[in-house]
Amino acid sequence: MHDQAKKRIRETYRQTAENYDTGVSERLGDSRWGIESLTGLLLRDMRFSDNPVVLDLACGTGLSTFKLIEHLNGDGEFHGVDFSPEMIKQAGLNAETLGYSIDFRVGDTDDLPYPDESFEAIISNMSFQMFPDKPKCLEEAYRVLRPGGSIALLYGAGSHLQELVSLCLEYAGDRPSLTGFKKAVNDVSWMHIDLEETQRLFWEAGFRRPLIYGYHRVMHVDPKQFWHTNPYTALWRTHVPVDLRERVDKEIISLMESKASRGFKVNWYTIQAYGSKPR
Numbered sequence: 472m473h474d475q476a477k478k479r480i481r482e483t484y485r486q487t488a489e490n491y492d493t494g495v496s497e498r499l500g501d502s503r504w505g506i507e508s509l510t511g512l513l514l515r516d517m518r519f520s521d522n523p524v525v526l527d528l529a530c531g532t533g534l535s536t537f538k539l540i541e542h543l544n545g546d547g548e549f550h551g552v553d554f555s556p557e558m559i560k561q562a563g564l565n566a567e568t569l570g571y572s573i574d575f576r577v578g579d580t581d582d583l584p585y586p587d588e589s590f591e592a593i594i595s596n597m598s599f600q601m602f603p604d605k606p607k608c609l610e611e612a613y614r615v616l617r618p619g620g621s622i623a624l625l626y627g628a629g630s631h632l633q634e635l636v637s638l639c640l641e642y643a644g645d646r647p648s649l650t651g652f653k654k655a656v657n658d659v660s661w662m663h664i665d666l667e668e669t670q671r672l673f674w675e676a677g678f679r680r681p682l683i684y685g686y687h688r689v690m691h692v693d694p695k696q697f698w699h700t701n702p703y704t705a706l707w708r709t710h711v712p713v714d715l716r717e718r719v720d721k722e723i724i725s726l727m728e729s730k731a732s733r734g735f736k737v738n739w740y741t742i743q744a745y746g747s748k749p750r
Contacts, residue, residue: 473603479655480601481555483709488532488557492565494700496534499565502700506531509741510538510596513625516682516745519543523591527551528612529580529598533562536573539594550590552578580608588617597702597741599626600662609676618750622678628663628742629685632703635737638726639707651710652719658706669744678746686741691734694727 484491492499497507513535519525523543527536530551540549551573553559562575578584580602593612602608612622636659643653664672666683673681698704698720711719727735 475654476603476658476661477554479651479658479710480706483706484531484555485557486709487705488555488561491532491558491561491702491705492534494705495702496532498537499532499534500700506534506596507538509625510535510594511542512686513594513596513623513743514539514542516743517592517594517621517623519547520591522547524548524589525550525592525594526585526590526615528593528595528608529553529601530562530575531555531558531598533565533571533573533575535594535596536562536575537565537569537571540571540573548574550574550576550585552576552580552583552585554579580611583611583615585615587614589615591617591620593620593622595622595624595626597626599624599744600628600631600664603661605664605672606675609672609678613677613748616748618748621745621747624744625741627703627740628669629665629740630687630738631663631740632659632701632737634730634735635704635727638730639723642723642726648712648715649719651712652707655707655710664742666742669742673744673746677748679749680747682743682745684743686739686743688739690737690739691731692737694724694731694735697735697737698724698727 493501495502495505497505525547530536530553533551536549536551556577559575559577566573576584581604636656639656643649666685670681670683
């Protein structure tokens, strides 16, 4: 399961990296509540040492890394890793545009390209749900953290986007042409863990002093805009055959609009999880 899921996710980012920021960034795109705001929520409950060495895990195009640098007033050493070469390429271009110096690398969260005890802190924003082997990811994060270091994750979980998931699964039904699409949507069965599972994973990885809580919000969104800009829907759409994609887009948006008296309702549910490596 892990290898197939990774393959689907890697292919999504290969296809979407160049335009990824348009839907999720407030600074480089059109989002009104995007990665930058979510990173602000994540950083709110973190404490940093002076001039820390920090890793942005699954950094994507660097949006959270840039917010982190601003949060620390540029004081520190900043690194980002992602398993998509295309996303890392875009992160480098973004950093050059914004004038930031960051060590961005291609690497897998299951086998991080860093020596033991390299970082004082690790952050990861809206990515942990995408990791098929979550225990291995936390094991690697623990390895590269220094004693006393901290980790902070924010990610989609639980009932996140449950209305749209149900609509897409019903739409796909048993159509052979949408088998890949249906598998991608069904990935939420392993992607979306709950608070207890998160705490168990943190504890088993060795992290202590856990602070883990959920953020639940009901949103009413514009169906067309949400469908074409949300990272989840990007993941699903890339597994629709290219010759069917336009028709599928129109039909799903139409279904969303039929249930949208004041915008299509989605449950937005994320978990914020913090822990520290014992000294």
